Amino acid sequence: MLRARQLENKLSSLYKAGKIVGGVYLGRGQEAVSASLGAALVQGKDIFAALIRDQAGRTAFGEPLIDCTRTYLGSVLGPMKGRDGNIHRGRPLDGMPAMISHLGAQVSVVAGMLFARRMKGELPGVVGATCVGDGATSTGAFHEGVNLAAMEKLPLVIVVANNQFAYSTSTDRQFACHDLVDRARGYGIPGYSVDGTDFLACTTVIGEAVQRARNGGGPQMIVAKLLRLSGHGEHDDGSYVPDTMKAGPYGRDCIEVAMRQMTEGRYATVDELAAWQDETADEVQRAVAQAQQEPIPDPYTAEWNALSTQFFKPE
């Protein structure tokens, strides 16, 4: 979580300094939710389809920081080799599918991965998880994917981070239901609500849902309420977010809450946290420095191959 925040702060400065082309999308304010999910999953076994604001979840799941910096900075040594950027990275063979931009589209992909695992005899035991935003719940792909997973009774955990906005669009232009958790019943799956700014609540609720999926309980939906604490991307100042909302219950910073919860609950001392913060700051620095030194793609030697198949011509 901390690492993610620090990494993202760094990405933001790199973007503002013109070192990153394209866009930078941050998960500020969503770290508690995302990290709780990533931490509840087991790398090498489970599947985590991270979305746009899941740096914290990725880190918690075990994605190395360098994957992030390499992808943002376009290093050819990164998992996407400069072919795709930023949050679109992944390592599908390590349980980390690489998102396409089209919202909602990853839900059925994770379902398919789980479906395959079942055919291979690996279920129950494995969990597949993905996050979506409030806006993504309006997509047909989300609906089809969740419904299919429910019908197939797959161990899919869907975390909906209702951060009150989809880009600039507030939830009243997105849906009319009282609470998105009401959708769960319509899919015939359990739904849970959680305050996304409350780290301990997130770990508990999400951790339990993951456990239920793991034990054969079928798909689980968690709806976390919170507020996006940045613009949609770093090009956006988010000036449309009303001050009242920022001052409201979801406006608090989950990282601060988590730090307090850690110390108050005696999970860690203030000193330990500070030391940890220094350590992660170093790690981030190193990951950025390393990626910056690495080669970027060379169009002249690049392979332009959209297919893995090579068609040989007869002589």
Next chain:
Amino acid sequence: MLRARQLENKLSSLYKAGKIVGGVYLGRGQEAVSASLGAALVQGKDIFAALIRDQAGRTAFGEPLIDCTRTYLGSVLGPMKGRDGNIHRGRPLDGMPAMISHLGAQVSVVAGMLFARRMKGELPGVVGATCVGDGATSTGAFHEGVNLAAMEKLPLVIVVANNQFAYSTSTDRQFACHDLVDRARGYGIPGYSVDGTDFLACTTVIGEAVQRARNGGGPQMIVAKLLRLSGHGEHDDGSYVPDTMKAGPYGRDCIEVAMRQMTEGRYATVDELAAWQDETADEVQRAVAQAQQEPIPDPYTAEWNALSTQFFKPE
């Protein structure tokens, strides 16, 4: 209802006699639901996007029988002029949009018609309605359409005819929820259940929902349970429908139920119903005979114009 059943019986024989090319899709068993909806709407004012099994609703809404026979028989005088067939007919300017095959796609079209009516100052007062099957609820288009209508608070009435099958696929391969009516809450709209074989219940529940929409109550969802009493199309004998289901509560014929309800409730006498039946049989006969005499499309004189715009070339 009666007219629809008789018409459809006739279509079935025409199909079996090779007089209709393509397919014939019947609404047998669904007449009570469909007719209740069609009858609750006002032609010339409301919108009714009929779907695959809505002959009864179309007739009740006021679509002339001849539109049906002309379209099935390919008369150039029909609303589709032989360019499209069977259930794909409509008269969009008279509040009867013409369905495309892709399930779920009509929901947002009706929403758009209502959206326009609102911009033109015709709301509240007007209702737009459409039917979908249990299978169509799995489409992304259905989800996006219902959600958009709910968000826009449009007077859309959605009738889900859960006839236990989508083609050959039973509902356990379609969704996992206990009852499709549970979806309504997730969209933030009221949902009602009704026994689709019970004509009086259908008129009451659907009639009231239409009224609520008309009065500004926003979208309404009605889920009717029933059994499809034919194959998917007349090419399909529906042999996959288990006998227990046919013998079960939804297996009863809504037309028989309706006739009984009419006589028992003294809405009509047995004689009146019999006379009515004769009359409609005549009407059906005339509509078929007329369409059969009419010209079919002539490819040599046909206009091949997908655009209404004519682009003029400069001299």
Next chain:
Amino acid sequence: MECPFHPILQTRVSVTYIDAIREAQAKLLREDERVFLYGQDIATFGGAFKATKGLAEEFPGRVHDAPISEDAMIGLAVGAAIEGMRPIIEMQFADFSSIAFNQIVNQAATHFYRTGVPVPLTVRLPSGGTPGSGPFHSQSMESIYAHYPGLIVLTPATVSDAYHMLIDGVAMQDPVIYCEHKFLYRWLKAKSISDDHLPIGQARIVRPGKHATVVAYSAMVHEAVRAAERLHEDGWEIEVVDLRSVKPLDMDTVLASVARTGRLLAVGEAFPWGGVTAEVVARTASEGFHLLDAPPMRLNARDTPVPYHPKLWAAHRPTPESICEAIRQLLSF
């Protein structure tokens, strides 16, 4: 050598195009445990066209009825392919793949380029027109998918190709769009299927000739052959090339044929703007300009949706008559 067919088939006197598709799937299921089928009404019912008849019983747990969720069906296939499976997805009609368009062109097609991980999945598209099937059950979408990098688009025209290309397509590491023509399903029959077959990526000279080359694919191959037969009566020898796959496109065979004949007509059943015939003619003009003795020609369907009425339908797509007419025009230069 004959293929080791399922007993059902061995006792038949002839094999139809749809039999071949069914048998190819049976063989794949039998021989490769990574293969599974997912599609609407394909399990107990055996599919809208019976292409999977009996397979659910024969291969328990390997043939699954899908909900009406084409987008999620392809998403599922991509996910399963990442995990090493070889899903075959049946679209009930090619036309409904429009719902899965995003997952096909953006998820499946880009996956290997983006991540280095291939997604070997096959999408079966029952394609093309039949009388009375109308605007939404008649489409030919090969040109749409071929436009996108990262997809292999197969268009078998014969019973043998229907069989072997499905097997070879499923064996490929990349996403395959397998366009099977509904008109050929039961109409096209073969005595048997031999093991000999061309690899994917090679076109085939169906009928040799020297006066003009007609390039076609899928059902249009048969219409082109009919046209060639008629013209043969008048002494013309028309070479007919079956592209077999539209991506990859075997321009070598096309150019070699045009080198022999000097004349080219490309025939397709799809809409006239762009598409296979444009690609074939454009590439021939670019790569084989000096081979051409006359302007290359195209014949496509008309520029309207596919009409419902059989009379209109028959005039909407190319027919032996209209192909003959086009060839005569081509020969008159």
Next chain:
Amino acid sequence: MECPFHPILQTRVSVTYIDAIREAQAKLLREDERVFLYGQDIATFGGAFKATKGLAEEFPGRVHDAPISEDAMIGLAVGAAIEGMRPIIEMQFADFSSIAFNQIVNQAATHFYRTGVPVPLTVRLPSGGTPGSGPFHSQSMESIYAHYPGLIVLTPATVSDAYHMLIDGVAMQDPVIYCEHKFLYRWLKAKSISDDHLPIGQARIVRPGKHATVVAYSAMVHEAVRAAERLHEDGWEIEVVDLRSVKPLDMDTVLASVARTGRLLAVGEAFPWGGVTAEVVARTASEGFHLLDAPPMRLNARDTPVPYHPKLWAAHRPTPESICEAIRQLLSF
């Protein structure tokens, strides 16, 4: 005569391509009460590219934020158009129209043919590549939509065309796919916009020449002009044709140009299989074979998804350098 621009614009020294799009929408909203705008983040926020900045305030109740439901957005537009409205739908990026693909090609495009009732709706597609935007925010989908009967596909390359073609497109009775190029948004400026303009359906000679014709559209027109300028230094006079709309395709202008030059290069930013360049080359070869003194050529993007890294991106699409090279090759025949 100058257009009666919004005060904001009148005081500016120059008008950008995106200003023109904004102003065209303002004018349409002002003058035609049937017009309304529907799209993600277009109301208060003014759109991802600010193409609707301030319009929600200026025209209350006429500019609506959409949910992330591209399929339903186009369904809504079709319904509203049936009812006589003139919706303009903004896709946030052309690439996301893949979600609306079915409603565009099957609902909107077939409506007039099937029912006789036209559906005058306009879909704005922010198209084409920019550095760093990657596989899903860079696509050029004009060829996909142009393949389908029933759609008009506009590809303005200039500030004036961005303005007038949007206005003229919205006035048309049929569904219009308006492909606006993101690279041109702020980079392309004009002093002002005159009222003079060509009708939709006519291509334009951007730069006259006599040695070869380069046919391009959208952003590639500017790359082609740059290439022509470079070659001018070597004494070559290259004619550049801006197609303006890819459907309808003004072959008269293309053929007239090729008649003058004898040589054709078609340049497009889309994927190489099929598409606009194939259609242009195929039709020129068919309809203007005798005009050609050399094999007609094509230059497209490479056959991979659009890469993210600016270095790769720049090598993926045609550039003035690669266009120059192609023209030199064309001239060497």
